[in-house]
Amino acid sequence: MITMDDIIRDGHPTLRKMAEEVVLPPSEEDKQILNSLLEYVINSQNSEIAEKYGLRPGIGLAAPQINVSKRMIAVHVNGDRDELISYALYNPKIISHSVEKAYLKSGEGCLSVDESIPGYVPRYARVTVKGFNADGKEVKIRLKGLPAICFQHEIDHLNGIMFYDHINKDNPFKPIEDAVEID
Numbered sequence: 001m002i003t004m005d006d007i008i009r010d011g012h013p014t015l016r017k018m019a020e021e022v023v024l025p026p027s028e029e030d031k032q033i034l035n036s037l038l039e040y041v042i043n044s045q046n047s048e049i050a051e052k053y054g055l056r057p058g059i060g061l062a063a064p065q066i067n068v069s070k071r072m073i074a075v076h077v078n079g080d081r082d083e084l085i086s087y088a089l090y091n092p093k094i095i096s097h098s099v100e101k102a103y104l105k106s107g108e109g110c111l112s113v114d115e116s117i118p119g120y121v122p123r124y125a126r127v128t129v130k131g132f133n134a135d136g137k138e139v140k141i142r143l144k145g146l147p148a149i150c151f152q153h154e155i156d157h158l159n160g161i162m163f164y165d166h167i168n169k170d171n172p173f174k175p176i177e178d179a180v181e182i183d
């Protein structure tokens with residue numbers, strides 16, 4: 001299982017690399033890696049397991065964060081209507097997005113960033129993501145709210161982008177024009 005010891009921290013070069021497409025059908029190794037990403041996120045949301053293994057809670061995780069520069073992500077989070085959005089995807093891609101922006105009122109953090117970096121992170125309010133699930137089947141997912149924010153944060157990791165790259169340097173809490181504020 002993945003623990004915090006496996007998660008590389010800001011400054012590690014892998015976090016700034018463009019991750020490689022996963023060759024499909026996936027190898028046994030890639031299947032194991034994809035599964036371990038989702039397993040971490042689920043474990044981290046179970047207070048006993050998180051406590052026992054010292055896991056920082058997360059709603060998403062990307063393969064570069066465990067020093068695997070491959071295009072794989074996992075997301076496990078409740079949507080606006082409390083529906084569970086749980087995906088582990090190979091080669092996820094944002095194929096369309098709203099013009100409208102959104103941001104988390106409390107800003108963002110990252111399991112690969114130990115300190116907190118305050119500020120609004122502008123994201124698209126709605127995205128359509130295409131990817132391949134654990135069975136190698138193509139999936140197309142329309143997202144809004146926190147799940148949309150999370151998928152964008154994870155896909156950024158595959159492109160060597162960190163959340164704080166998006167924060168306004170002069171005024172981190174500068175209001176984001178016509179954006180949806182997410183609690």
Ligand SMILES: Cc1nc(NNC(=O)[C@H](CC2CCCC2)CN(O)CO)c(F)c(N2CCN3CCOC[C@@H]3C2)n1
Pocket residue numbers: 044045046056057058059060061062065107108109110111112149150153154157
């Ligand atoms: C918003 C939030 N961010 C948490 N952590 N950070 C992360 O997930 C990073 C990714 C998120 C940062 C902002 C968008 C994506 C990890 N990242 O670095 C991966 O690239 C949380 F843990 C969390 N929640 C709310 C839901 N709760 C359900 C019950 O279990 C605890 C859980 C806590 N909400």
Ligand code: NI
Pocket residue numbers: 109110111112153157
């Ligand atoms: Ni992150």
